[in-house]
Amino acid sequence: MAWPSEAGPSEALAGAAPEAFFTAVRRSFEAAAERAGVIERRFQIGDRVALLRFAGAALEELLTPALAHLPAPAEAQPELTICLFDTRSTGVAPPPPPWGADAYGVRGEIAGFNTTRLRTVYQPGSDILLMLDHQRGEAFYWISDDRKVPYWERSFPLRTIFHWWFEKLPLQPVHAAAVGLSSGGVLITGASGSGKSTAALACLDSDLQFAGDDYVLVRHGPEPHVYSLYGTAKVEVENLARFPRLRAAVSNESRLDSEKALVFVSRFAPGKLIGGFPIRALLVSRITGCQDTVLRRATAAEGFRALAPTTLSHLPGSEREAFRKLSALVREVPVYTLEAGTDLPQIPRRILEFLAHAEVA
Amino acid sequence: MSSNPQSIETAKAYSVAGSKIVWQCFEEEVVVINLESGNYYSLNPTATAIWNLVAAGGTISSVVDDVCKGAPTEEQWEQVLGFCGRLIAEGLIRPGEAGDAPRAGALPEPARAAAGAWVAPTLTVYADMQDLFQLDPIHDVDETGWPSRPAEET
Numbered sequence: 232m233a234w235p236s237e238a239g240p241s242e243a244l245a246g247a248a249p250e251a252f253f254t255a256v257r258r259s260f261e262a263a264a265e266r267a268g269v270i271e272r273r274f275q276i277g278d279r280v281a282l283l284r285f286a287g288a289a290l291e292e293l294l295t296p297a298l299a300h301l302p303a304p305a306e307a308q309p310e311l312t313i314c315l316f317d318t319r320s321t322g323v324a325p326p327p328p329p330w331g332a333d334a335y336g337v338r339g340e341i342a343g344f345n346t347t348r349l350r351t352v353y354q355p356g357s358d359i360l361l362m363l364d365h366q367r368g369e370a371f372y373w374i375s376d377d378r379k380v381p382y383w384e385r386s387f388p389l390r391t392i393f394h395w396w397f398e399k400l401p402l403q404p405v406h407a408a409a410v411g412l413s414s415g416g417v418l419i420t421g422a423s424g425s426g427k428s429t430a431a432l433a434c435l436d437s438d439l440q441f442a443g444d445d446y447v448l449v450r451h452g453p454e455p456h457v458y459s460l461y462g463t464a465k466v467e468v469e470n471l472a473r474f475p476r477l478r479a480a481v482s483n484e485s486r487l488d489s490e491k492a493l494v495f496v497s498r499f500a501p502g503k504l505i506g507g508f509p510i511r512a513l514l515v516s517r518i519t520g521c522q523d524t525v526l527r528r529a530t531a532a533e534g535f536r537a538l539a540p541t542t543l544s545h546l547p548g549s550e551r552e553a554f555r556k557l558s559a560l561v562r563e564v565p566v567y568t569l570e571a572g573t574d575l576p577q578i579p580r581r582i583l584e585f586l587a588h589a590e591v592a
Numbered sequence: 593m594s595s596n597p598q599s600i601e602t603a604k605a606y607s608v609a610g611s612k613i614v615w616q617c618f619e620e621e622v623v624v625i626n627l628e629s630g631n632y633y634s635l636n637p638t639a640t641a642i643w644n645l646v647a648a649g650g651t652i653s654s655v656v657d658d659v660c661k662g663a664p665t666e667e668q669w670e671q672v673l674g675f676c677g678r679l680i681a682e683g684l685i686r687p688g689e690a691g692d693a694p695r696a697g698a699l700p701e702p703a704r705a706a707a708g709a710w711v712a713p714t715l716t717v718y719a720d721m722q723d724l725f726q727l728d729p730i731h732d733v734d735e736t737g738w739p740s741r742p743a744e745e746t
Binding site for chain 1: 611612614618623630632718720721733737739
């Protein structure tokens with residue numbers, strides 16, 4: 232079935248300038264909003280406010296639970312407005328892409344549509360169009376069918392748009408978990424399978440607060456700080472048995488044959504969520520198979536190798552700026568390896584001991 | 593001078609292979625990331641010194657002289673050329689072209705001045721991010737003109 236496009240015939244925008252395409256997508260969103268109604272939600276992202284304008288309820292229901300712990304006041308003036316729509320529920324499609332099949336970069340970057348002002352990605356694997364216009368403070372998010380939004384997109388919605396938004400600021404989404412106290416805490420990084428999420432989830436049963444298990448926002452500088460982005464946790468199914476309390480809170484129970492278990496911590500344990508804290512250390516997680524958990528001092532280079540490639544590989548565009556910010560961060564905080572043991576309660580204990588020592592120091 | 597198995601032009605300057613190759617110097621190593629392939633690399637202090645000299649626009653001969661204090665042994669020549677050959681094979685450096693600007697990072701003096709025992713340059717390759725950069729290219733579009741394919745986690 233061909234959906235109505237507000238741009239007219241398919242050829243209308245072929246070869247169009249990026250600005251003209253952005254204008255056409257804006258018209259499509261406005262048409263979708265006209266049909267389905269607008270739902271507005273404001274969120275506090277770091278020290279800024281983003282306004283999310285949904286055309287209809289379909290995407291709003293899927294994408295806002297992960298951000299539910301970060302509400303901003305209705306009167307807050309947003310620095311960025313993100314317009315989100317899907318075609319299935321609204322009946323409106325954006326214009327066909329004005330670029331050719333050879334324009335897609337390895338991570339979906341569209342050649343010719345990424346400038347100092349504009350960012351455009353067609354997200355591989357999820358078929359989501361993401362666009363940002365720095366000059367207008369406006370972004371777009373479109374998917375053909377809301378039912379195709381993958382579960383992992385629901386766990387960290389809009390991470391690429393946030394990455395672009397903060398391009399020129401000392402803020403950077405990073406692939407890391409974060410746990411701590413209001414006085415200070417730690418980032419835990421490492422590639423998939425390194426025990427990062429397990430370590431963060433083990434802290435839910437301790438005095439430590441939880442700011443995220445996969446992507447958090449950091450501000451580098453003299454007083455490095457982490458902000459929570461997503462109140463979600465993803466757990467490998469085979470790992471669920473280690474966290475029996477989480478089992479009842481799994482949101483995608485019927486699809487665990489093909490998906491990680493997705494838990495909204497804001498529903499499961501809202502008191503454990505924290506908006507952010509000063510960063511006292513970067514921990515590089517490793518699974519040892521031993522019972523005990525040990526923290527060992529590591530080099531800035533080890534921290535950088537654990538944090539930068541995995542972050543940069545997930546976030547297309549603005550790589551050089553992100554690279555620079557991550558380089559600065561690993562020099563601003565001490566780096567340790569977190570040799571995570573099988574006795575899970577030891578993990579938060581070691582972190583709390585470290586934080587108590589760091590506080591005294 | 594020893595034979596040159598990599599056919600590297602020792603009198604020629606090489607340069608970092610484009611803006612998608614980024615690196616950061618730390619006290620004990622350089623970390624290089626290829627933003628096109630997803631591969632990243634760790635260089636030991638000798639390799640760090642070589643990398644910085646190449647990036648700064650030095651010829652391979654001058655790089656060898658510099659890191660070997662002007663009197664390279666045959667073994668050192670082979671090791672430096674072998675290392676440069678690996679950098680080329682990994683797509684990290686290429687023969688310099690007119691208009692290439694030196695991309696000197698801060699040269700870590702301890703590495704450059706590594707007096708005493710010679711340590712061969714090493715390049716450790718990490719390819720664990722490669723999968724994220726090797727998704728199938730876009731082939732098919734639906735009737736709206738947009739690509740569509742089954743979702744997979746990234």
